Every structure is written in C-alpha cells, then in structure tokens.
Amino acid sequence: GPPFPVFTRQEVACHHSDADRVWVTYGSDVFDVTDFLELHPGGKSKILLAAGGALEPFWALYAMHKQEHVLEILQSYKVGELSPEEPPQPSVGDPYAEDPPRHPALKINTLKPFNAEPPSEVIAENYLTPSPFFFKRNHLPVPLVDPAAYRLHVQDACGRTLSLSLRDLKRSFRKHDVVATVQCAGNRRAEMNALQSTNRLGWGIGAISTACWGGVLLRDVLVHAGYQPGDEGHVCFEGLDRDQSGTVYGASIPLKKAMNPEGDVLLAYEMNGEELPRDHGFPLRVVVPGTVGARSVKWLTRISVGPEESKSHWQRKDYKGFSPAVTWDTVDFSKAPSIQEMPVQSAITEPSPDASVTPGELTVKGYAWSGGGRNVIRVDVSLDGGKSWREAELTGEEQLPGRAWAWKLWQLKASVPTGTKQLNIVCKAVDSSYNEQPDTVGPIWNILGVLNNAWHRVRISVGE
Ligand code: HEM
Ligand code: MTE
Ligand code: MO
The missing domain is CATH 2.60.40.650 (Immunoglobulin-like)
Known part of the structure; x- marks a missing residue:
C-alpha cells in the first residue's frame, strides 16, 4: 500500500480524548485506537492514560501486551509513523526488577506480570502442591514488603480504621489451618481460545493448586472490628500491588461468606507450614475457600465492609460469566454477577x-x-x-x-x-x-x- 503519513509527537499529542480521536505511539508507529476503547479487556480508562503519547511506559508495567496477539490488534489501528527527526522514547526502568526468583519447571504464560502453571504431570503428584509449583497469577509486579513495618488496615463498624501489625494478628487471634484449593477463573482458557480466541491469557489445566494455609479467621478479625453475624454487605479487600495511576488490585466477597462460622475464610500468613512466599502474597493474603481465586487477595493491605461490591476492575469488569452470544460490542458488565463459588x-x-x-x-x-x-x-x-x-x-x-x-x-x-x-x-x-x-x-x-x-x-x- 501507499506509505503512511508522518506525524510529530506534538501532532499525536493533540489526539488525547474521544472527541479528538485517541492516538498512541509504539516504537515509531502511530495508532488511532478510538474504536478499540470500548473493546479493551483492561478498560477504556486505562488506554486514556496513554492517549496522545507513548504506550511504552505503561506496557513496561502491563508487559503482557508485548505478545503477538496483542501487537496484531494494535497493528490493525495503524494510521501513521513518527517523523524520523523525533527522538526515541527514553527507556523505562523495569517495574518487575524486584520480582522473586521462580522454579524453572513452571510453564510461563506471561513473564511480566508473572503468570505460570506447573507442568501437567506434576499437578497430581502431590495432594498439597509444593509452593514452588503452585500456580502463580499476578496482575502487577510483586510488591516488596517489610514485615516489621507492615500494617493491615481494617475499617471497623464505627468507621474508624484499625491498624494491625503481623504480631498483633498472631497474638490476638487463634491460628487456624485450612487445606484449600485455589483455582483461577481462567483455568483451561486455552481450550476456549482454541475454539475461538478470547484475546486473553491462555491457561492450560494448571491454574489450580492446593495448599495448607495457616492464619487467622477473617471472621474473628471482623468480629473484633465490631461486625455482627447477621450484617448484610460485602467485604472489600485491597492489595499492595498498584500501577502508575494508583490502581490497586482489589476484590470483594459477600459478608455472609466471611461471617459464616463454616466459611473458613482465612487471612493467611503461612503456606504449607512455611512463611507465605512473596509470589503468593507475603506477608498476608486472603484465602476464600470454595471461591474463585480472584477474591483471594494477596499482599493484603486493607479490609472494608460496605453495601456494595469492590469497585475494582477485577470485581466489576472481569471475572464474570456471559452467554456465548455476548460480544465485546454488546457486553453489559452490570448484567452478570461477579463469579464467587465455582462449578465442578x-x-x-x-x-x-x-x-x-x-x-x-x-x-x-x-x-x-x-x-x-x-x-x-x-x-x-x-x-x-x-x-x-x-x-x-x-x-x-x-x-x-x-x-x-x-x-x-x-x-x-x-x-x-x-x-x-x-x-x-x-x-x-x-x-x-x-x-x-x-x-x-x-x-x-x-x-x-x-x-x-x-x-x-x-x-x-x-x-x-
Ligand atoms: C489487557 C490490548 C493499552 C492496561 C489487554 C488485553 C489486550 C489489550 C488484548 C488482554 C490481554 C490478555 O489478557 O492476554 C491493548 C491495546 C492497547 C492497550 C491494543 C493499545 C492502546 C493499554 C494501556 C494500559 C492497559 C495503555 C494501561 C495503562 C491493560 C490492563 C489489562 C489489559 C490493566 C487487563 C490485564 C489483566 O487482566 O490483568 N489489553 N491494551 N492497556 N490492558 Fe491493554
Ligand atoms: N491479589 C493481588 N493483590 N493481586 C493479584 O494480581 N491475583 C488474583 C488472586 N489475588 C491477584 C491477587 C487471582 S486472579 C488469582 S487466580 C489468585 O490470586 C492466584 O493466587 P496464587 O498466585 O497464589 O496462585
Ligand atoms: Mo485468577
């Protein structure tokens, strides 16, 4: 075809909203992604952060974009090239530089963020999955947490915020051990992709593992914070992992599940008898037994109770089930409940x-x-x-x-x-x-x- 028109970075910068069309650059190419905004699995607001500028600083963090199927989507929106006089983008530091080392036997689905599963033959070798082989599903870099400075913030029933150290948690509440399987909603997505691509991370059969989790009952902490067994609402969790725009990983579960004496929801500081590994939420994570993995928030920093579910992207715009008839053009996320309990x-x-x-x-x-x-x-x-x-x-x-x-x-x-x-x-x-x-x-x-x-x-x- 004919050569693409050439633009300066300044011209690209003029296209930073729906009304002016949304342009972004990647390398020396220019893209008009306005028509992709509503289709973006990560949400429209995220692309708008990069509107008028370069994708590189954002994709350094959300590096799962650097895969062929994503780059193909991007290519389909190409409208031009940057003028050769434009200086290249300064390179950004690797936000994943502090991620922990991992076992080489894991099959990696994306490196940054780290998403990996054990090889099939290893999955059923142990009833309790050895922690190095336990599947890892991270949406962001693994936060580095100083356990001495760590505090869990709990909003109490009177609206005050309790601040609990690890030592407070271990001293004030009885320790419980719960053997629970964690499964990602995306487990076995590769088989769905083989039928028709979902443009999303392909998991094999290994996004499921089992551990003995040690910690305190969420119920005990909530009772300490003044909540009663009959109370209605949702318990919202926030992690310490966040992106440049301040978005944190978050999710929620019904308060009823949290307060159920037979619900066994844990704030875990141990996994298989050892300190929780960094990939699995060190120093403290939620484990919601029987519930989709996405609600078991790692690197837990905040618990609050309210009438509504968590406002997090991962609660509202992801991890929901739709009819095969629903497309990205017709999807209405408010129509489907968040996945909680999982099917057989x-x-x-x-x-x-x-x-x-x-x-x-x-x-x-x-x-x-x-x-x-x-x-x-x-x-x-x-x-x-x-x-x-x-x-x-x-x-x-x-x-x-x-x-x-x-x-x-x-x-x-x-x-x-x-x-x-x-x-x-x-x-x-x-x-x-x-x-x-x-x-x-x-x-x-x-x-x-x-x-x-x-x-x-x-x-x-x-x-x-
Ligand atoms: C997910 C494409 C820009 C943040 C995705 C996915 C695709 C995609 C195909 C699904 C990936 C998968 O699950 O394997 C694009 C394209 C962009 C763009 C073509 C070009 C404008 C951005 C920007 C940001 C961003 C600038 C951040 C500021 C995200 C997030 C997710 C996502 C948070 C969800 C990841 C998760 O499930 O944890 N994007 N994206 N994207 N993208 Fe983008
Ligand atoms: N918690 C935080 N803070 N950040 C995350 O990215 N991923 C969730 C959940 N908790 C996630 C999180 C998802 S989608 C799953 S399936 C499980 O953690 C995976 O837990 P694992 O990595 O210990 O296997
Ligand atoms: Mo997940």
Whole structure:
C-alpha cells in the first residue's frame, strides 16, 4: 500500500480524548485506537492514560501486551509513523526488577506480570502442591514488603480504621489451618481460545493448586472490628500491588461468606507450614475457600465492609460469566454477577497429550474439585471418547460436609489392548449436589474465557 503519513509527537499529542480521536505511539508507529476503547479487556480508562503519547511506559508495567496477539490488534489501528527527526522514547526502568526468583519447571504464560502453571504431570503428584509449583497469577509486579513495618488496615463498624501489625494478628487471634484449593477463573482458557480466541491469557489445566494455609479467621478479625453475624454487605479487600495511576488490585466477597462460622475464610500468613512466599502474597493474603481465586487477595493491605461490591476492575469488569452470544460490542458488565463459588471441575494430568503410550498397563491420573465446599463424589473416565466409562479411584483427605475446600486426586488403571491406534481419554466429575460438567466447550464459551469446566479430553496415539 501507499506509505503512511508522518506525524510529530506534538501532532499525536493533540489526539488525547474521544472527541479528538485517541492516538498512541509504539516504537515509531502511530495508532488511532478510538474504536478499540470500548473493546479493551483492561478498560477504556486505562488506554486514556496513554492517549496522545507513548504506550511504552505503561506496557513496561502491563508487559503482557508485548505478545503477538496483542501487537496484531494494535497493528490493525495503524494510521501513521513518527517523523524520523523525533527522538526515541527514553527507556523505562523495569517495574518487575524486584520480582522473586521462580522454579524453572513452571510453564510461563506471561513473564511480566508473572503468570505460570506447573507442568501437567506434576499437578497430581502431590495432594498439597509444593509452593514452588503452585500456580502463580499476578496482575502487577510483586510488591516488596517489610514485615516489621507492615500494617493491615481494617475499617471497623464505627468507621474508624484499625491498624494491625503481623504480631498483633498472631497474638490476638487463634491460628487456624485450612487445606484449600485455589483455582483461577481462567483455568483451561486455552481450550476456549482454541475454539475461538478470547484475546486473553491462555491457561492450560494448571491454574489450580492446593495448599495448607495457616492464619487467622477473617471472621474473628471482623468480629473484633465490631461486625455482627447477621450484617448484610460485602467485604472489600485491597492489595499492595498498584500501577502508575494508583490502581490497586482489589476484590470483594459477600459478608455472609466471611461471617459464616463454616466459611473458613482465612487471612493467611503461612503456606504449607512455611512463611507465605512473596509470589503468593507475603506477608498476608486472603484465602476464600470454595471461591474463585480472584477474591483471594494477596499482599493484603486493607479490609472494608460496605453495601456494595469492590469497585475494582477485577470485581466489576472481569471475572464474570456471559452467554456465548455476548460480544465485546454488546457486553453489559452490570448484567452478570461477579463469579464467587465455582462449578465442578476435573482434568487429566497424565498421560499428557505428547506422552508415548504403548499397549499394556496404563495409569490415567488427574484432579477434580468443586466450589462452594461441595465434595467431589465421583470421577468417570473414558478411553474411547465417551462411549464407555469407568469409575476412577479417588484419593484425598477426609473433609467436613459442605466444607470440602480441597480437591480430590484420582487415578484409573487400564489396559491398552495391542492393536490400539488411538486413545481418546475423557474425564468428568460429579459433586455432592450431583452437578456434572458440560461435555464440550462450545456452549459455555464466553468473551472473557472464564469458567471452562467442559469434559477434559486428551487424545494420544499409541505406539507399538
Ligand atoms: C489487557 C490490548 C493499552 C492496561 C489487554 C488485553 C489486550 C489489550 C488484548 C488482554 C490481554 C490478555 O489478557 O492476554 C491493548 C491495546 C492497547 C492497550 C491494543 C493499545 C492502546 C493499554 C494501556 C494500559 C492497559 C495503555 C494501561 C495503562 C491493560 C490492563 C489489562 C489489559 C490493566 C487487563 C490485564 C489483566 O487482566 O490483568 N489489553 N491494551 N492497556 N490492558 Fe491493554
Ligand atoms: N491479589 C493481588 N493483590 N493481586 C493479584 O494480581 N491475583 C488474583 C488472586 N489475588 C491477584 C491477587 C487471582 S486472579 C488469582 S487466580 C489468585 O490470586 C492466584 O493466587 P496464587 O498466585 O497464589 O496462585
Ligand atoms: Mo485468577
């Protein structure tokens, strides 16, 4: 095509609002992203921060934009190039320089922010996931917190703010241990993306892990702050991770869940008997058993109670479920409730799709879990794509009825007859309410790529 028109940075700067069109630069290219504002998964207000200027300082923080599928979207809005006389943008320091070291076995989905999951074969090796292999889902850089200076701010029932040190928390409240599985709403999004792209982070089957969390009950802290069991409302949490515009990670849960003596919501300072690792929220995080991972706010700095849910982007504009018919043009975020309890889930961790399987003895392994404290009562496994089924053997700790916060691991020993060319392994779990998983992804596909709990399928060609 014809060469693009050339602009100065000053000309680009004139396009900084809807009315003047919104232009941004990246490298030496100029883009008119006005038509993308409403479609942006991170929200319109975020792009407006960069309006009229360079994306680089923002994308240094939200570095998951530096992926092919995002850059392709950007390219489609190109309207020009910067004049070669324009000096390049000064390079920005790496906001992720203080992130902790991680285990090299993790499969990285995005490096900055750090989003990674354990390899499939590792997931079901341990009932309690060793912390280095526990999936990590960060939206921002990991904050560096001095535990001596750390304070938890709790807004009390009279509107005052209590300030609690770690020592206060450990001294004033009884310690509880809760074994709970944490699952991201985006677990298994890659299978949704394979059907139709959601333009969002592709997770495999590993955005789920289980730990023994040690800490104090949120309920005890709320009672100390003057709240009563029958009170209505939402408990809002804020993390210490924030971006240049001061946006902090935040989320909320119903007060009823927090105050429920059988809800087991924890403010955790230990994970698997050790100090909470930095990636998992050091020095203090929320763990909301049975509830989507997004509400288990890490690096917790503030708790407040109010009539409304958290105003955070991640409470209001993300982590909601929509009909497959809803598009970015028609989505109305106020129409869907925030995801809290999760549906029944299971996946095959072994054999992995690229494993070499030969006729003879075969062990199929996996995990199964359901939200809301519902126990997994059964896992059915098929080797022929769902024509015939067998029941898997379940393992896991005994859990109280209605408080089954942790997954079940399962396995099935099968024999693969000689002459078998292909195995089409399928699993599906049933929870204590007899909820079952849908058989395919199509009918539950959604623009955010959340809540994928379709039957998990692994196709394997059998060698000689
Ligand atoms: C998410 C595109 C500008 C902040 C995303 C995603 C895309 C995208 C495709 C989804 C990524 C994924 O989940 O894998 C773009 C384009 C931009 C732009 C084409 C060009 C103007 C910005 C700017 C900011 C920003 C300037 C910040 C100031 C975010 C945030 C998310 C996001 C906060 C959500 C991330 C999360 O789920 O944690 N953007 N973006 N974006 N973007 Fe942008
Ligand atoms: N809390 C803060 N402060 N910042 C975050 O980015 N991510 C949330 C939640 N808590 C997040 C957070 C999401 S989406 C999930 S799934 C879980 O943390 C992941 O917890 P993990 O990293 O310990 O596995
Ligand atoms: Mo998540």
